[in-house]
Amino acid sequence: MTEIIALFNNHTQQKHNEDRIRRAKTWLKRSNRKRITIVERFIFLWISFNAAYGNEESLKNFAEEREKKGIKKKNLTDSFVFKRFLQNIISRGKKSLNQIFEAELRDSIESFLENPCLSKEFWKLAREEDVRELESWKEEFQNENKCLMEAWENKDLRKFLPQIFIRLYELRNQIFHGGTTYPYGAGRRQIVHGTAVMSFLIPIIIEIMELEIQKNSETDVWGRVTYPRIAPEFLSLHGISNHILEASNNNDYD
Numbered sequence: 001m002t003e004i005i006a007l008f009n010n011h012t013q014q015k016h017n018e019d020r021i022r023r024a025k026t027w028l029k030r031s032n033r034k035r036i037t038i039v040e041r042f043i044f045l046w047i048s049f050n051a052a053y054g055n056e057e058s059l060k061n062f063a064e065e066r067e068k069k070g071i072k073k074k075n076l077t078d079s080f081v082f083k084r085f086l087q088n089i090i091s092r093g094k095k096s097l098n099q100i101f102e103a104e105l106r107d108s109i110e111s112f113l114e115n116p117c118l119s120k121e122f123w124k125l126a127r128e129e130d131v132r133e134l135e136s137w138k139e140e141f142q143n144e145n146k147c148l149m150e151a152w153e154n155k156d157l158r159k160f161l162p163q164i165f166i167r168l169y170e171l172r173n174q175i176f177h178g179g180t181t182y183p184y185g186a187g188r189r190q191i192v193h194g195t196a197v198m199s200f201l202i203p204i205i206i207e208i209m210e211l212e213i214q215k216n217s218e219t220d221v222w223g224r225v226t227y228p229r230i231a232p233e234f235l236s237l238h239g240i241s242n243h244i245l246e247a248s249n250n251n252d253y254d
Helices: 002-008 013-031 038-053 056-065 078-101 106-113 120-128 131-153 157-176 188-215 232-237 242-248
Strands: none
Touching: 013 038, 013 188, 038 078, 038 157, 038 188, 078 157, 078 188, 106 131, 106 157, 106 188, 120 131, 131 157, 157 188
16 A cells, blocks of 8 residues: 555655646647647647646645635635746746846737726626726726836836736636637737737746756745646556556657
């Protein structure tokens, strides 16, 4: 029994780090292929980002602790997890991330921020057909955007970056939950601008993580991956067929 447990839990933190980076890079590479639609490119970029920030702890907390008293739901959401992840990224790679302020992305970002369809609150009010609240929200939305563009001008990553990803997350939800038409629906403009931002940021984020891991291969700042690779020996002990084992060892499937 001890040997079986050892086979199942054979992942050191170093292996978790290696799996995380390898997976993120494979999806990033896929996003750069020719002859894919802008929607596909955004999807591959988001999966790369998800591979980078997702961890075992966040999934466990969501599954086991959401009903406990004193646990705030917002601390269990996917968006909370990546906002905390981004703060770690900023603290370790501010110089690299500051490149975004020098890149030719201002028009894309400004257009992206001005789109009300990337606000969760907008959809809530639109569904309720609450015209008066919608007008009030519009003013708040414009003020928020003004603050974000001021953060851009001041190169304030801690204010700017998480909020950009909150909007990107709303776009992600629309695509992943079938809220847009493939490949050229009404939301194409926001997908184009969102993809431009993601295409610039995701490679930098992965590079920052790699540098941290190179300094310390056992760093636990990124946590343990949610779905670690399982040793083939463990699977074979439970009668997993050879063709499945072969697939699990093929880079195209991992």
